[in-house]
Amino acid sequence: MKKSTTLRGFSAYRLWTQLPRLEVSYLPDLLMFATGLALFYGVVTVGRTWFGPFTPQVEISRSPWMLPVYAGYSLLRITLAYVLSLIFTMVYGYIAAYNPRAERFMIPLLDVLQSIPVLSFLPGVMLAMVALFPGRQLGLEAGAILLIFTGQVWNMAFSFYASLKSIPKEMREAARIYRFSWWQRFIEMELPFSAIGLVWNSMMSVAGGWFFLMACEMFVLGARDFRLPGLGSYLQTAASAGDTRSILWGVATMIAVIVLLDQFVWRPVIAWAEKFKVEQVESTDAPRSWVLNLIQHSPGLAGIRKKTLTPLREKLMCHFARQHSTEEGEQLSTWKVWLLRALAVVLLLGVGYGVVNVIKDLRGLQASELRELGTGLGATFLRVNLALLIGAFWTIPAGVAIGFNPRLARIAQPLAQIAASVPATALFPVVLLLLIRVGGGLGLGSLVLLLLGTQWYILFNVIAGAMAIPTDLKECCNVFRLHGLERWKKLILPGIFPYLITGLVTASGGAWNASIVAEYFHFKGHIYTTPGLGATISQATDSGNFDLLLISTIVMAAMVVTVNRLVWRRLYALAETRFRLEM
Amino acid sequence: MTEPIIEAHGIEKSYPQPDGTRVQVVGPTDLAVEPGKIVALLGPSGCGKSTLLRILSGLSQPSSGNLVWHGKPLDGQTPNVAIVFQSFALFPWLTVLENVEAPLEARGVAAVERRKRALRTLDTVGLDGFETAYPKELSGGMKQRVGFARALVVEPEVLFMDEPFSALDVLTAENLRNELLELWLSKKMPTSAIFIVTHNIEESVILADRILVLGRNPARIRTDFNVKLHQPRDRKSARFVELVDYIYKVMTEPDLEHTLPDAETTAEIVIPAGGIPSGAAKKAEAPLRTARYQMLPHARVGGIAGLMELLHDRGGREDLFRLSEDLVMNVEDLLPIVEACALLGFAILKEGDVQIAPQGVIFADADIQRRKVLFREAALQYVTILKQIDSILRRKSDHSIPDEFFHDILDEHFAEDEVLRQLETATNWGRYAEIFDYDKKTGRLVLTEQTPAESPAESPTTIAASGSGSGSGTTSGSRAG
Incomplete structure (x- = not known):
């Protein structure tokens, strides 16, 4: 009996070893070849349109057949914006982490930039880019890409900076005593150390890119109407026409793109980044990805890598090592010092000039506009916090239930992840359609949109927090018969507190930023709007009232930074000290 | 006598404070590292011995004084040295082989040659078969072997070690220490000197040819002697125990003069090149820092009470070395407790022994509440900072x-x-x-x-x-x- 099972096991094993070898050797290479062809076609198409003549108002077709092309364009924009963000992140984070004098200005500046809503960058960026590439579609495209960039870059830069700052002292000393050149330090220490943080923040950033896609691809600027072919403009066109079928097609395409991205990009990257985890012991269930397996087992790719990347890496390493060994100390030559000083003075002058002009502009504002601003600020403040409250109200019990029950977690977590990855703006037309049918206006709708966009942050963090509560503490509560309210007060709420705060901070920032798309919406040829700071910003962009745009942006940024400093940072400190679970 | 590789003359390290004053971490120190020797630097925790190591290895600059390598100043160049770190400091995303290759990569060694040298070094430290493993797959002892391999692959002139065994368990540390010694004694190591920082007295006596004991606040050399015991050294031998005892005395009673065990067979004091014994230099500088603030040893109340009870039960007097062996405790952990007992007047330190004081006997016999009262009285009598806090709060x-x-x-x-x-x-x-x-x-x-x-x-x-x-x-x- 025993023998036969092992025999069967053996033959199955042989089959299993032969089959994948057949697959593994040809399939990946074929796939990679096909991908290469498709990429080439894409580059040619894009090149033709981008370098073609300037057409600010591309006709957006509502045919579902155009959707793959539109999705391709949108994806390309997001990718380019992401690459730009990555480059910016490296440069900014590096300087901020290694130059203490620059750090003092750069980090608060990052805080402020992070709190400026994307749409506020729109007029400046667009007009500058169109002027930079006159008569070419490239200008408009570059503008849209830069806009998406402004929505993605800040948290990545911050993550990179924080990672660089937290490299252990002894690891740094090892790099110094073994004479690493800056390049080797970067490739073998700094980049790997910050990889995990960068990957997670990249995912968040790209998701943010999808959220604002509609706003970035199709907008009115004063008297001019700009449209770019893309998924965002498709959805917006469909929404303006009230075409439910097209909206659903568009949403379905977006979800499909997001799921594909998750399978083909993020999952492999996460599985690959697992090796950068700084931990002393191996974790038992590491994330896996079949795509990563394919890539790693493709002999063709391995061959290409051996011919190109490996020698290139070797050359660079040797080059910088030689340069490093001939360098005499790290003294800057005097002319470089003077150049830096001159640059700093020019920068300061520029900032001063800007501030003076802003003050001059603001004097031209009317009292009624200021009053509107005040009420708008109040309304948005209430709305954002109400959304947080409602979000917390349902996600805390739900998250704790999921976190405490492993079987439930296995089912609920992937579902919630898919739900969270769908940008709320894409669903918004559907939601609005329902609300109008029921009879609610945008007042309620904006709240729903804020909620759709931000509740996930809270949910995921609460689940993580509930899972992190040690079993012995739970058992201790059982022993002392702590149930119901007492159990919540003594165990659950303190246990999830740090996670809850992290979730709320992210959600709060996201909600303020989302208010600009939530409070002002083109739909079926109408403009639906509800009083709020976000609506004021959107309206000011639409009508080309730059003074109002400026002041409302400043007000919102100031508000976000103040709330962060006064409320969130303190709660964060509390979570770090009093509510930390240390055993 | 051979010419030293590194010589430090009057090096100091101090850090500026926000209020403009400077806090001195390492006091004026002279020392030399000579070829063919293992030098051990001993001292209590936080006394600045790691800072001294970093200055000698060129990682950090002294605030004053000068450092010469083979008689020449460094001038911003990194000398050919390597460090083995307490925390291993390996790169977790590189395999064992890649970790060992990294320093060679930094020196521009070609790929083939690099691999050959790395593999040879891994073989020396007993790591063949682990080339493609990642550090997190290895045990602590194996990780430190990678640390050694990475250090040895560059053939450093001086190998620096910063508490290399203190993150490992006792048995692993013992094993690794012996292997290191074996490599060194059989001249399989491509280094001409080893400089090891440790707080483990026995470890230093087992390994070192020369031992420097550092005092704290700021760090200053208390004694500096050559060990003349033959390798392999026997822990149980009377001379070994004698030497360990001597170091205990120097560390626990810094203000007294202690005589070194027999100079012929065990150890001899090093006379610096200038001819002035280090003690004289110390005395000359003492007036500069007249009002030195009392430093609290970092002991918990529970530890103090436990030691008093133990001493009381054992008849009131105990040899420190034996005590640390019986308790399986490092000096690093035991010394602060003993010092705290002495500070509070519960115990007296005498020639490497600890003797319970009359107040200590009362304390050991008292119940929980009574102990608090006794502790309070002692604290308000002897502990400067607590006295200050009490009087300020009352006012x-x-x-x-x-x-x-x-x-x-x-x-x-x-x-x-x-x-x-x-x-x-x-x-x-x-x-x-x-x-x-x-x-x-x-x-x-x-x-x-x-x-x-x-x-x-x-x-x-x-x-x-x-x-x-x-x-x-x-x-x-x-x-x-």
């Missing part, structure tokens, strides 16, 4: 003061992280003695109203919790008033 009308105040006082005497540790110890002691309460939320020290004798009896496990609770109560009360 203030609301009997409370932010802890930053004392932070600033200590700041003038200690380096930043030492200030924090001093305050932590003082807070622990003061809370136990019920001199004051500490409210962590507001960061304020508050005078305890009741004397411990009047307070109702509490079980020992609830002391900390009820202490902080009543602390917040008094703060809010005093604020309202």
Whole structure:
């Protein structure tokens, strides 16, 4: 009996070893070849349109057949914006982490930039880019890409900076005593150390890119109407026409793109980044990805890598090592010092000039506009916090239930992840359609949109927090018969507190930023709007009232930074000290 | 005598404080590393021995004094050295082989040659077969072997080791230490000298040809001698024990002169090239720092009580070395407790022995509440910082003061992280003695109203919790008033 099972096991094993070898050797290479062809076609198409003549108002077709092309364009924009963000992140984070004098200005500046809503960058960026590439579609495209960039870059830069700052002292000393050149330090220490943080923040950033896609691809600027072919403009066109079928097609395409991205990009990257985890012991269930397996087992790719990347890496390493060994100390030559000083003075002058002009502009504002601003600020403040409250109200019990029950977690977590990855703006037309049918206006709708966009942050963090509560503490509560309210007060709420705060901070920032798309919406040829700071910003962009745009942006940024400093940072400190679970 | 590889003349290290003063971490120190020798630097924790290692290896610059390599100043160049770190400091994303290859990569060694040298070194330290493993797959001992391989692959002239065995368990450390010694004695190591920083006295006597003992605040050499015992050294031999005892004495009673064991067979004092014994230099400088602040040893109250009980049970007198062996404790852990007992007048240190004092006997016999009273009396009599806190709190009308105040006082005497540790110890002691309460939320020290004798009896496990609770109560009360 025993023998036969092992025999069967053996033959199955042989089959299993032969089959994948057949697959593994040809399939990946074929796939990679096909991908290469498709990429080439894409580059040619894009090149033709981008370098073609300037057409600010591309006709957006509502045919579902155009959707793959539109999705391709949108994806390309997001990718380019992401690459730009990555480059910016490296440069900014590096300087901020290694130059203490620059750090003092750069980090608060990052805080402020992070709190400026994307749409506020729109007029400046667009007009500058169109002027930079006159008569070419490239200008408009570059503008849209830069806009998406402004929505993605800040948290990545911050993550990179924080990672660089937290490299252990002894690891740094090892790099110094073994004479690493800056390049080797970067490739073998700094980049790997910050990889995990960068990957997670990249995912968040790209998701943010999808959220604002509609706003970035199709907008009115004063008297001019700009449209770019893309998924965002498709959805917006469909929404303006009230075409439910097209909206659903568009949403379905977006979800499909997001799921594909998750399978083909993020999952492999996460599985690959697992090796950068700084931990002393191996974790038992590491994330896996079949795509990563394919890539790693493709002999063709391995061959290409051996011919190109490996020698290139070797050359660079040797080059910088030689340069490093001939360098005499790290003294800057005097002319470089003077150049830096001159640059700093020019920068300061520029900032001063800007501030003076802003003050001059603001004097031209009317009292009624200021009053509107005040009420708008109040309304948005209430709305954002109400959304947080409602979000917390349902996600805390739900998250704790999921976190405490492993079987439930296995089912609920992937579902919630898919739900969270769908940008709320894409669903918004559907939601609005329902609300109008029921009879609610945008007042309620904006709240729903804020909620759709931000509740996930809270949910995921609460689940993580509930899972992190040690079993012995739970058992201790059982022993002392702590149930119901007492159990919540003594165990659950303190246990999830740090996670809850992290979730709320992210959600709060996201909600303020989302208010600009939530409070002002083109739909079926109408403009639906509800009083709020976000609506004021959107309206000011639409009508080309730059003074109002400026002041409302400043007000919102100031508000976000103040709330962060006064409320969130303190709660964060509390979570770090009093509510930390240390055993 | 051969020419030394590294010579340090009067090197000092101090850090600027926010208020413009400087805190000295390493006092003026002369030392030399000679070829063919293992030099061990011993000292209590936080005494600046790691700082000294970093200065010698060129990682950090001395604030004053000069450092020469083969008679020439360094001028910003990195000498050919390697460091084995306490935390291993391996790159977790590189395989064992890649980790060992990295220093060669930095020197521009070609790929084939690099691999050959790395594999040879891995073979020497007994790691063949592990080339493609990642550090997280390895045990602590194996990780440190990778650390050794990475250090040896560059064939450093001096191999620096910063507490290389203290993150490992006792058996692994013993094994690795022996292998290191074997490699060194059989000349399989491509280094001409080893400089090891440690707090383990036995380890230093087993390994070193020359031992320097460092005192703290600021670091300064207390004794410097050559070990003349033959390798392999026998831990149980009388001469070995004698030497260990001598070092114990130097570390526990820094102000007394101790005589080295027999110079012919065991050890001899090193006379610096200038001909002045290090003791004389120390005396000449002492007046510069007349008002030195008392430094608290970082011991917990529970440890102090435990040691008193143990001493009392064992007849009142015990040899420190034997005690540490029996308790399976490092000096690093035992010494602060012994010093705390001595500081509080519960025990007396004499020639490497610890003797219980009359007050200590009373303390060991007392019950929980009585102990608190005794501890309080001793603390207010002998501990400067607690005396200061008590008198200031009594003089203030609301009997409370932010802890930053004392932070600033200590700041003038200690380096930043030492200030924090001093305050932590003082807070622990003061809370136990019920001199004051500490409210962590507001960061304020508050005078305890009741004397411990009047307070109702509490079980020992609830002391900390009820202490902080009543602390917040008094703060809010005093604020309202």
